[in-house]
Amino acid sequence: MDTMQLFSEKVARLWNLWEVRLLVLLSLVLQVILIIFGARRKISARSWIRILVWSVYMTADSVATVALGILSRSQLGRNNNLQAFWAPFLLLHLGGPDTITAYALEDNELWLRHFLGLVVQVGVAFHVFFKSWSNSAITFINIPIFISGIIKYGERNFVLRSSSTQYFRDSLPSRPDECKEFVTVVEKDMSGEFAEGSLEELPEILKEIFKGFTVEVQDDIAPKDYYIVQAYFCFKKFKYIFANLLLDDKERECIVSTITDKNAVDAFKMVAVELGFIYDVFYTKAAIVYSRLGIFLRCISFICSLSALVVFSIIIDVHSYSLTDISITYLLLVGAVLLEIYAFLLLLFSDWTKIWLIKLKKETSKTLFEPFWRFISESAPLLSKRRRWSGSIGQYNLISSCLRKVQPAYFGVQKLPFVGESLDKYWHLNREDMNNNIEETIFNFLKKHGDLLNGLEGSEVFRDYFFTLRGNFTLQKWYGKDFFSESWTVDIEFVDSLVIWHIATDLLYYGDLDDIPEGDVSKLDPKCKVSKYLSDYMLYLLEFCPFMLLQGFGLIRYKEACAEAINLFKEKRLDDIPKACKDLLETYPQQVENKDDLAKMLIGEKQSLPMYGCMLSRKFQELTNIHRQRKWEVIGDVWAEMMGFAAHNCGWKEHAQQLREGGELLTHVFLVMAHFGLSKQYTGHKLMQSTYSLGEARNNIVLEAYVEKQRWREGNIEHV
Known part of the structure; x- marks a missing residue:
């Protein structure tokens, strides 16, 4: 003692x-x-x-x-x-x-x-x-x-x-x-x-x-x-x-x-x-x-x-x-x-x-x-x-993350109490350096629509309407009514649409990769790789920065989609992404023949986002078999439009918060949009002070001018 x-x-x-x-x-x-x-x-x-x-x-x-x-x-x-x-x-x-x-x-x-x-x-x-x-x-x-x-x-x-x-x-x-x-x-x-x-x-x-x-x-x-x-x-x-x-x-x-x-x-x-x-x-x-x-x-x-x-x-x-x-x-x-x-x-x-x-x-x-x-x-x-x-974008993939969860835990990390899932998630988070193709895809899309809108007073009306379309504008422009574009975009919640397009992009990406000898990724169309990067980036935002995205019940259905995929992969004992994509297409062979049937499925009680992703990829492949390169140009524009919607609806504080973590591509897109006059914090007043009401201008003069200018800039688009 x-x-x-x-x-x-x-x-x-x-x-x-x-x-x-x-x-x-x-x-x-x-x-x-x-x-x-x-x-x-x-x-x-x-x-x-x-x-x-x-x-x-x-x-x-x-x-x-x-x-x-x-x-x-x-x-x-x-x-x-x-x-x-x-x-x-x-x-x-x-x-x-x-x-x-x-x-x-x-x-x-x-x-x-x-x-x-x-x-x-x-x-x-x-x-x-x-x-x-x-x-x-x-x-x-x-x-x-x-x-x-x-x-x-x-x-x-x-x-x-x-x-x-x-x-x-x-x-x-x-x-x-x-x-x-x-x-x-x-x-x-x-x-x-x-x-x-x-x-x-x-x-x-x-x-x-x-x-x-x-x-x-x-x-x-x-x-x-x-x-x-x-x-x-x-x-x-x-x-x-x-x-x-x-x-x-x-x-x-x-x-x-x-x-x-x-x-x-x-x-x-x-x-x-x-x-x-x-x-x-x-x-x-x-x-x-x-x-x-x-x-x-x-x-x-x-x-x-x-x-x-x-x-x-x-x-x-x-x-x-x-x-x-x-x-x-x-x-x-x-x-x-x-x-x-x-x-x-x-x-x-x-x-x-x-x-x-x-x-x-x-x-x-x-x-x-x-x-x-x-x-x-x-x-x-x-x-x-x-x-x-940082000049990099986060990459997170639904199919890859679900496959990882059905495999043995890495050094038992997943089994750690409280922090196991988070540590495993961050451990497998990938980042890709920004490249000119990604910047050009986003920039060209925003420039095109910024030029169309900025020539018109009262353009904030069309701007706000445009950024509610979430990909529908691009699909209507290329495919008209044949694609049921509203059903895959504006008729469902944004997060649901994001997950469906993410799965469909993966299925189409690995389908094209199978057609390349020895699966050489470097031989893929650059637009294909850009679409894949943007797809994985948007899912990264959903997983790691959900506060930057407009949310509803979509996060719940996203978790349900992950659980559904995990159960499927466990049952089939899959450990490879290309095989998992093929198995998803075999598991969900449903086709959709008309818009009404699809709408009933999407708003039904039992929703399966992996199934809808498979249906979307089939529908896309069906309409783009003749024009393979156009397929990835359209998908890239759809993701750029979705990213524009996300940036448009993300608050300034959320953007400013991400600056302390190396910055986010979405914040840069937010400011590029502001440069093209596509920010919701611009307001116009000249036309409102005129003898025309804003509603009359939108429905008559300004709407006609907008459509005419679009035809002049882009020419008549032939539907595929």
Whole structure:
């Protein structure tokens, strides 16, 4: 018993000796992790980065707070007043790095709680400071670190408050910033261009309203910088969309003009820059750092940290203090300076700095900033090649996941309680890099319909109607009434339609793969692979990000479809996807002869999504045997239309939340749609103020103009 008691006392003494030291060092390590990986999560969708950042973000404040509390109750005298010197460093750590202020949007809403923490923790730090007050130089070196710590902590609270929903919305002016220092908005008449579409006589009311605006980058800006200037201009407008506010006709036309002459690659590149700006506003200290006040505060903070390090190195008496405490103090000082330098480098090579330098070069003498400008310009190729988001899309397949569940558990992962299913799901989640074919399929589809709709006032009526079709528009365009297109799209819930088309795409994909010698995937039609990628991506959203999709009872039927497939695969003991596809077609051989019979089946009591997927694939194959390539062009457009519907109905908060996880393709589609005037947050009012009612215009003049323009742009489509 005495031995155990003696051992416990030694452990207690050892812990009391090292408690503060370990916590302070841990706090420094957590700050290093946050500043490095806090920026990485913007461009990476890897789960381990997300878990690491979440763990460190949730731990960092608690560690610094506990360390401050321990210091406040410690008996600090001359022999240990070096530890009191650590208190302002903990304030510095509580301020956090520039690369991450909020882990999620909800953290911005808690800014008042953080402000209370600021008041309390600054008070505790001052308590430690005054309790250890002496005439030694260490006491006076505390002052610059205190200044730096209060600046950092204050910046964090200011940014959290300014990024909260209410204050972010209130901070926006009544009209978006025109960015006159970069672009010129020019009004132009579009009625003549529209009239070329075989509309010989347009009503005067439409001629008057067919006026648009174009955004022209000013002549003294280099052509290579056009894309970032246009992205910044659109970012100023899109802040209103992410604040859930409306934009009017003029703003829509200005935004549309920035993308009209771009191809898919350039358009998605510009959108990535815009979303980078949005991410910085919501999740980093961009609101304060990239301002004159922020630069001034950053200089003060750096000078304070550097001066404290230099003075401490000069005046410290190594014989008066513990070597361990001196080493820890040096680590804190050097760490503070290096973190400031690292933050400055991130700032220097950011898109914000590029915009600032372009503006500075326009407004000041070129020779004054020539060396600095040359350095940044030579670094431009590195900036243009760096990633601005993960550039990958999640891939999840229903048949593959069901086959995996009928096979033996991988290392018993599936059998783990509570987390087994989730771990197994994430373990087998695949990601594919974005490619130009995917971008072109989506871009061309949106551009085609954006061009059709934007020529008409009151187009928001057709826009909203169009995005309720969920693939029906494409099917009607190609196949008319022969396909029963409403039955596979608008007559059922979106999730049901998504799962049915996903299964049908798989069946058609592996059917085509069987026809290729040795099943060489590289020999497949690129449009076929694009359709497969989009199909698996939409199911990934349903499985991992269901909050981004419009839901009803479809999720329940999706789970029932998975259970049905699992039971079937267990019974047949299948372990291969092509075999599973063949077996599904053999198990559900039903054909559908007319639309009424299909409608009764789809709304019946017993619904089988795998069966409907097989029926859809047969119907599709039946109508496309002659035109195999057209089949995948149509399926690709159906998935693009479904993705447009999903993006159109996904809230801005859901899009903004995904920016912290490497970004989602759906969010990029959401912004490309906004560029083409296809966002529901655009509103028109000119036609409503005319003598025509919106209903009359829709049913008469505007509807005829829309149909006529469609025929002019696409030509008469022959049904297969």
